[in-house]
Amino acid sequence: MLREHLTQDHGAASRKTEEIAHQINWFGEKLGLQQGHHLLDVTCGPGLYAVQLAQRGIRVTGTDFGPAALEYARELAKNQKVTDMVTIVETDVRTWNYPAETFDAALLIYGQLAVMSKDEAQTVLNGICQSLKPGSKLVVELLNQDRIDTKDSSWWYTDEKRLWGDAPFMLLGERKWYAAEKLSMERYFTIHLETGQLDEVVLNDQTYSTQEMTQMMLSAGFSQVQIYPDWDTVPLYDSQEWNVYVATK
Ligand SMILES: C[S@@+](CC[C@H](N)C(=O)[O-])C[C@H]1O[C@@H](n2cnc3c(N)ncnc32)[C@H](O)[C@@H]1O
Structure with missing residues (x-):
């Protein structure tokens, strides 16, 4: 699985390096990321986003339950000399004890909310919202239900x-x-x-309609939700399949 995350032949497990760079620029802008901010990367996998964000001065806590991917994330942080900026937590994000009002931003990307049941997805959204400081934002990437x-x-x-x-x-x-x-x-x-x-x-x-997902985010405690269809036209091989949600606490 780790091999499939890292390959540049396809983007099935993690996106290719060039696409990740485009996304990170977009996250930086939409989440208002600044040096010293603390970001929660929910289901961080091999840390490809976490380490690049850390290189830009963002502190990152990454959560995931895949030991091999997390071992890679730790090594990558070490090789890129950002160990002090990256905290890796091996956990099931559905049952993690989300710390209160700790983070300045959060990511839940590549459709991982969709692999959970609706109740679990709501629990995860509740936990993330609780763990964000007031006014902070969460980015969620979900497949567009109309394109499935x-x-x-x-x-x-x-x-x-x-x-x-x-x-x-x-x-x-x-x-x-x-x-x-x-x-x-x-x-x-x-x-x-x-x-x-x-x-x-x-x-x-x-899959979720945009109305249903917006309602779930509002129920979790977010105050407003902005939706970007077609991955906001960021150049990804499959942009048109995705809606990106930016929920503000
Ligand atoms: C498609 S990969 C994406 C990883 C990373 N966000 C990226 O784009 O490079 C999905 C990741 O979600 C993790 N995952 C899925 N369900 C999870 C859960 N309930 N708790 C923790 N990690 C989970 C998997 O272990 C895997 O690393």
């Missing part, structure tokens, strides 16, 4: 070394759209051809 592929489909392929395995494997995938819940579910079955082992991974994408 709602066609049921299935596919298969074989490969040797990519996200799903390090030796020859066959991948069987299927996607199903649950219209009532507005939920897309993907199931991946990987057959490892050398051992016969079968792995199953299920990925849920809970």
Whole structure:
């Protein structure tokens, strides 16, 4: 998984370096980031954003439950000589004890709110809001519900070394759209051809209308929400698939 975060061949787990730089400029502007500010990066993964922000003088606390990604984040901070600016916390962000009024800004990017149930998403928004100082802002990136592929489909392929395995494997995938819940579910079955082992991974994408997400943010305690469709036209390979929310406490 870590390898897939770091590759520049695709942006499936983390975006490519050039795109991250564009996003960080945008975050800096929209969040009003200044040197010495303390930012919470919720689901920080391998720290690609946290370390770049730290290099710009922002203190960052990154939370995630992936040990390999977090180990990489710590090493990256060390190599870039920003260890004193980056705090990494290994935790499940759905149950983390969010500290009160600690942060000047927060990020919850690359659609990670969507992999949680609605109740969990609300709990996380509540926690983030509680942990922000008054007047501070949160950026949330979510797939635009109107652009989601709602066609049921299935596919298969074989490969040797990519996200799903390090030796020859066959991948069987299927996607199903649950219209009532507005939920897309993907199931991946990987057959490892050398051992016969079968792995199953299920990925849920809970989608939200902009009205529903705005209401959830207001319920969490934010006072206003600004929505930027099409990733505010920042040049990303998939900009038009995303809404970016900026919620102000
Ligand atoms: C698509 S990656 C994005 C990482 C990072 N934000 C980036 O864009 O480079 C999603 C990350 O969310 C983390 N994650 C998902 N659900 C989580 C949870 N409930 N608690 C902590 N981390 C979680 C995963 O471990 C993974 O590192």
